[in-house]
Amino acid sequence: MGFFSNLFGKQTCCLCGTECGPLKRDKIKDKQYICSDCTRKCSEYVKLSELDKNAVEDHIRFMEKREKIYQDLLQNSKCSALPSTVREKGIRFYDDYGFLVIAANKNTKNKVNHEVIRYDEVMSYEMYTEMNKPTEQGKPETFKEDGIILKLVAPNPNMGAADSNNKNQHPYPWNTRDIKLCFRKSEKDTNYADNAIQHFDWIFGVHDSSKGLFNFGMSKEEKRDLQAKTDMAKLMGGVMKAAIKGEDPEGNEKLMEQMEQAQKSADDASSSGLAVYSRKADEAENQVN
Numbered sequence: 001m002g003f004f005s006n007l008f009g010k011q012t013c014c015l016c017g018t019e020c021g022p023l024k025r026d027k028i029k030d031k032q033y034i035c036s037d038c039t040r041k042c043s044e045y046v047k048l049s050e051l052d053k054n055a056v057e058d059h060i061r062f063m064e065k066r067e068k069i070y071q072d073l074l075q076n077s078k079c080s081a082l083p084s085t086v087r088e089k090g091i092r093f094y095d096d097y098g099f100l101v102i103a104a105n106k107n108t109k110n111k112v113n114h115e116v117i118r119y120d121e122v123m124s125y126e127m128y129t130e131m132n133k134p135t136e137q138g139k140p141e142t143f144k145e146d147g148i149i150l151k152l153v154a155p156n157p158n159m160g161a162a163d164s165n166n167k168n169q170h171p172y173p174w175n176t177r178d179i180k181l182c183f184r185k186s187e188k189d190t191n192y193a194d195n196a197i198q199h200f201d202w203i204f205g206v207h208d209s210s211k212g213l214f215n216f217g218m219s220k221e222e223k224r225d226l227q228a229k230t231d232m233a234k235l236m237g238g239v240m241k242a243a244i245k246g247e248d249p250e251g252n253e254k255l256m257e258q259m260e261q262a263q264k265s266a267d268d269a270s271s272s273g274l275a276v277y278s279r280k281a282d283e284a285e286n287q288v289n
């Protein structure tokens with residue numbers, strides 16, 4: 001086929017076989033195309049042009065599984081929605097499951113599946129503000145919009161995830177663009193971006209080393225450390241007793257439970273509390289398998 005027929009001619013969707021014109025398709029790797037109906041099943045933020053046919057198929061299965069987590073578990077559970085009334089985009093935090101879902105006022109891209117992201121897949125979060133250039137010289141800039149930019153942990157440890165300080169993070173399986181979420185386009189609307197940052201700080205344990213007024217003198221970090229030591233002491237005590245009685249610890253159910261608990265507490269102590277959400281997200285994923 002010549003240049004113009006490639007550019008303007010109809011192509012066949014390599015996934016479903018539909019014929020699609022130039023405005024109704026996306027180019028993926030290896031000079032193949034997928035139709036707009038198949039694109040609707042993909043994440044808005046994944047770089048489809050980097051994926052070949054098999055990878056796109058994997059990605060759609062992944063999105064469908066995440067959608068099932070949303071439908072079966074998250075949808076009717078309590079969440080912190082920021083902003084509480086979505087004007088453009090927003091984030092719904094499901095702390096009980098360790099997942100967040102991106103909320104949109106309008107589904108402009110007609111996506112079929114929600115963007116469902118594990119807390120431990122978030123590599124960074126920051127607030128952004130954009131201003132309009134002044135229309136006349138000497139006049140001040142005016143507010144354009146603000147919101148949150150999320151970056152996800154890259155699938156290949158050599159491509160970005162190394163920037164992450166937290167070894168307990170979980171790679172998102174696909175390379176993504178920055179997830180730019182506009183919270184408001186008018187300064188008259190309440191600022192929720194600060195609240196979202198605070199919620200992320202809380203999830204990632206950013207201020208855990210500071211001592212709150214009502215913490216009885218212990219920071220969250222110190223409490224987690226103490227919990228880990230207490231659980232380890234319990235475990236060691238149990239092991240000693242079993243050893244004295246000549247029992248095999250592997251056959252002792254209570255001891256095995258204590259061992260598991262000590263392991264969990266040690267994980268929590270070493271990963272600023274994020275491990276709690278990783279466990280919740282793992283459980284949610286196993287539930288909808």
Ligand SMILES: [Zn+2]
Pocket residue numbers: 013014015016017018034035036037038
């Ligand atoms: Zn298709």
